Amino acid sequence: MIEQHVVQASTYAADIDNLIMLVAVLGGFWFFAAQGMFFWLLYRFRERPGHKAQYVTGDEKELKQWVSIPHMLIILCDVAIIVGAVMVWMNVKQTLPEPDRTIRVVAQQWAWTFVQPGPDGELDTEDDITTTDELHVEVGQVYHYQLESTDVLHDFSVPVFRLKQDAVPGRRIVGWFEPIVTGEHDIQCAEMCGIGHGAMAARIFIETPEQHAQWMRSRGDAVAAAD
Amino acid sequence: MAAQKQNFFMKYLWSTDHKIIGMQYLFTGMAMALIGGYFAYAFRMQLAFPGAEIPLVGVVSPGEYNAFVTNHGTIMIFWVAMPVLIAAFGNYLIPLMVGCDDMVFPRLNRLSYQIFLISAIIIIASFFVPGGGFGGAWTAYPPLSADSAYNLTPLGSSMWVIAVALEFVAFLMGGINFITTAMNSRAPGMKMFDVPIVVWFIVIASILFMASVGPLIAGAIMLLFDQQIGTGYFDPRTGGDPILYQHLFWFFGHPEVYVVLLPAMGIVAEIITVFARKKLFAYKIVLYTAIATGVLSFFVWAHHQFIAGIDPRMANIFTVTTVLISIPIAEMCFVYIATLYGGSIKFSVPMLWALAFLAEFLIGGVTGIFLGASGADVYFHDTYFVLAHFHYTFFPIAIISVFAALTFWYPKMFGRLMNETWGKIHFWITVLCFNGIFLPLFVLGMWGQHRRIYNYEHFPELATQDMQNLRIFATTCLVIMLSAQVIFLLNFFLSLFRGKKAGKNPWRASTLEWTVPSPPPHGNFETLPVVYRGPYEYSHPDCEDDFWPQDAPPAEDPS
Numbered sequence: 001m002i003e004q005h006v007v008q009a010s011t012y013a014a015d016i017d018n019l020i021m022l023v024a025v026l027g028g029f030w031f032f033a034a035q036g037m038f039f040w041l042l043y044r045f046r047e048r049p050g051h052k053a054q055y056v057t058g059d060e061k062e063l064k065q066w067v068s069i070p071h072m073l074i075i076l077c078d079v080a081i082i083v084g085a086v087m088v089w090m091n092v093k094q095t096l097p098e099p100d101r102t103i104r105v106v107a108q109q110w111a112w113t114f115v116q117p118g119p120d121g122e123l124d125t126e127d128d129i130t131t132t133d134e135l136h137v138e139v140g141q142v143y144h145y146q147l148e149s150t151d152v153l154h155d156f157s158v159p160v161f162r163l164k165q166d167a168v169p170g171r172r173i174v175g176w177f178e179p180i181v182t183g184e185h186d187i188q189c190a191e192m193c194g195i196g197h198g199a200m201a202a203r204i205f206i207e208t209p210e211q212h213a214q215w216m217r218s219r220g221d222a223v224a225a226a227d
Numbered sequence: 228m229a230a231q232k233q234n235f236f237m238k239y240l241w242s243t244d245h246k247i248i249g250m251q252y253l254f255t256g257m258a259m260a261l262i263g264g265y266f267a268y269a270f271r272m273q274l275a276f277p278g279a280e281i282p283l284v285g286v287v288s289p290g291e292y293n294a295f296v297t298n299h300g301t302i303m304i305f306w307v308a309m310p311v312l313i314a315a316f317g318n319y320l321i322p323l324m325v326g327c328d329d330m331v332f333p334r335l336n337r338l339s340y341q342i343f344l345i346s347a348i349i350i351i352a353s354f355f356v357p358g359g360g361f362g363g364a365w366t367a368y369p370p371l372s373a374d375s376a377y378n379l380t381p382l383g384s385s386m387w388v389i390a391v392a393l394e395f396v397a398f399l400m401g402g403i404n405f406i407t408t409a410m411n412s413r414a415p416g417m418k419m420f421d422v423p424i425v426v427w428f429i430v431i432a433s434i435l436f437m438a439s440v441g442p443l444i445a446g447a448i449m450l451l452f453d454q455q456i457g458t459g460y461f462d463p464r465t466g467g468d469p470i471l472y473q474h475l476f477w478f479f480g481h482p483e484v485y486v487v488l489l490p491a492m493g494i495v496a497e498i499i500t501v502f503a504r505k506k507l508f509a510y511k512i513v514l515y516t517a518i519a520t521g522v523l524s525f526f527v528w529a530h531h532q533f534i535a536g537i538d539p540r541m542a543n544i545f546t547v548t549t550v551l552i553s554i555p556i557a558e559m560c561f562v563y564i565a566t567l568y569g570g571s572i573k574f575s576v577p578m579l580w581a582l583a584f585l586a587e588f589l590i591g592g593v594t595g596i597f598l599g600a601s602g603a604d605v606y607f608h609d610t611y612f613v614l615a616h617f618h619y620t621f622f623p624i625a626i627i628s629v630f631a632a633l634t635f636w637y638p639k640m641f642g643r644l645m646n647e648t649w650g651k652i653h654f655w656i657t658v659l660c661f662n663g664i665f666l667p668l669f670v671l672g673m674w675g676q677h678r679r680i681y682n683y684e685h686f687p688e689l690a691t692q693d694m695q696n697l698r699i700f701a702t703t704c705l706v707i708m709l710s711a712q713v714i715f716l717l718n719f720f721l722s723l724f725r726g727k728k729a730g731k732n733p734w735r736a737s738t739l740e741w742t743v744p745s746p747p748p749h750g751n752f753e754t755l756p757v758v759y760r761g762p763y764e765y766s767h768p769d770c771e772d773d774f775w776p777q778d779a780p781p782a783e784d785p786s
Contacts, residue, residue, distance in 0.1 A: 005674045027593040041567040053766040054569030058509030088602025093539040152371040159675035162606045168536040170463025186688045190609040190677045192364040195290045201685040
């Protein structure tokens with residue numbers, strides 16, 4: 001449904017898509033059942049000469065079943081959806097796997113700044129690599145991101161990861177992702193942030209270890225040259 | 228001449244008659260709907276033809292685009308759905324349907340409309356001040372909304388807050404009237420379960436509104452202080468918290484959905500019973516599901532904030548409550564569908580609208596489950612999927628059910644019938660185009676298109692020709708749909724003079740408003756009615772006719 005147009009580029013993208021599928025199947029069943037019944041009744045009981053409507057109060061026991069049985073079945077479907085939703089949520093948002101790398105994502109009106117640790121693997125040291133509107137990550141690595149905003153609300157959205165998280169000024173929000181396929185994709189700001197909101201785009205480059213190492217070297221040279 | 232002029236003024240502009248106040252709300256709401264529709268036209272055209280010179284608008288700048296989007300939402304909810312569904316029909320119908328001569332507090336009622344009118348003028352005026360109208364989305368999240376250095380609309384954003392706060396004041400006054408009138412002024416004999424469902428639902432909606440709006444009025448005042456006198460309630464630099472505002476907003480914002488949904492559902496109940504000639508299936512279940520929905524609606528608000536930076540554990544609780552609210556709502560829909568069973572269904576224009584409400588609202592209901600399930604919302608949040616979902620709830624609520632109500636009660640309001648053929652043409656164009664607009668937007672949302680973007684050129688994965696074609700298709704449907712409203716307006720105004728005389732009860736309905744002349748005189752009833760039975764006694768075996776008016780005395784007992 002979604003994956004044909006937006007690839008599943010993180011470990012949890014497929015989980016989210018499957019949950020969406022579960023809701024589509026259960027909700028779709030009730031939707032078509034209700035619409036089918038609705039249109040059948042409209043046809044079956046259309047006004048015809050010589051036919052008078054029946055007097056039905058709806059308090060009759062055998063008729064009430066038509067509402068009370070679906071009522072029970074919907075509770076069952078709801079439970080299935082809640083369990084699915086909570087399981088996916090726990091994995092994506094509530095638990096943090098041990099990170100291989102930690103990066104910082106800083107949102108501002110209207111640009112993205114990404115800070116990566118340099119060769120020492122530590123943030124907030126001299127060899128940090130800072131990029132604007134470009135995020136380079138390595139496939140197969142678990143990333144933690146520290147999301148910050150310097151002004152208003154923004155939202156760090158990477159559709160191919162199925163990742164969205166608001167950036168709130170005054171807070172550092174930590175989340176995670178693990179890319180599983182290489183490629184170049186959109187990063188969006190998905191929270192209204194002023195007149196430049198429509199132009200607050202960035203790109204994510206998911207690279208093989210070799211590509212990523214090469215990129216790190218080229219950036220490291222740039223950092224060294226600037227010193 | 229002077230005396231006549233004063234009469235006109237006193238009768239139509241300074242009236243305390245609930246019917247006139249209802250119409251004031253109705254016509255103001257319809258005028259605001261035209262403005263909201265114009266905004267939709269402006270930003271949809273920009274999306275379909277980015278940067279083009281749009282007829283009747285001109286070139287849309289990013290700032291104007293944001294202002295159009297923001298105020299389209301604000302106006303359609305606060306100045307169209309609420310005034311028309313609750314204030315206009317609540318005012319017009321409650322005294323007539325419960326069998327009394329006017330609202331309990333008529334002058335409070337008049338003040339309610341006057342404050343509402345002022346709020347409408349302020350929101351329109353905000354477009355003409357330096358900096359232009361507010362563009363920070365209808366939710367007005369701070370810090371963007373709180374600081375003009377961020378939003379660049381120093382006056383527009385404050386006028387927006389003031390207008391919204393005044394509108395709430397107006398509806399508090401209206402709500403007091405609706406609840407008190409329905410509770411205290413019912414005709415003798417009208418027991419709790421003899422009250423027409425639409426009256427019940429407007430009362431429940433008013434209670435929900437009054438119970439939820441307090442935090443938001445507080446939030447609005449705090450926001451206004453942040454904007455104008457430099458307090459820092461929502462500013463992290465001074466120890467404030469932007470997310471506090473989101474809680475205040477959505478604590479009101481989600482019950483608000485049911486505040487407008489319930490009157491719409493009530494209208495549909497009145498119409499399907501009349502045109503199916505059927506008693507409403509399980510009246511008490513309908514009522515209890517509405518109360519259950521109302522109570523639950525106070526415990527779901529944070530599903531708007533799953534990814535807003537709240538504690539992630541909180542999302543689990545709100546997923547449970549949100550998904551559970553599907554139970555009473557689904558049950559209500561089932562009961563309505565069951566009402567059709569065994570009926571003799573006549574597809575007149577009001578009935579077409581009422582049935583379309585059910586069919587379309589089901590789409591809105593089912594797609595809501597994707598968003599209530601936290602794990603799925605991570606992807607769908609702030610995409611066009613959300614937008615399409617809530618338009619499949621709000622369009623049936625604010626537009627389809629309003630057309631149902633207007634075409635149904637028009638003969639009562641104005642004493643004449645609207646043209647049926649033109650009514651059907653208008654119905655089919657509007658409903659087909661509505662689906663043509665929003666079904667593609669579900670697809671765009673699934674493909675990752677996020678909201679409130681004036682031009683997708685900066686996002687290579689969203690700037691494809693496939694997606695642009697869908698945008699153009701949706702916009703085309705919108706333009707056709709908006710044009711088709713001319714048919715309705717002509718039908719509405721020409722029928723005032725040319726329509727067939729309606730008489731008291733053109734639809735052969737059994738509730739009390741159909742027992743008085745059309746239009747009803749000041750004071751409504753010549754002698755106040757006495758009620759003997761429930762509102763939906765259609766095709767009763769003991770009654771010769773296929774409807775049994777609520778005030779018809781029972782036949783003499785033959786024994």
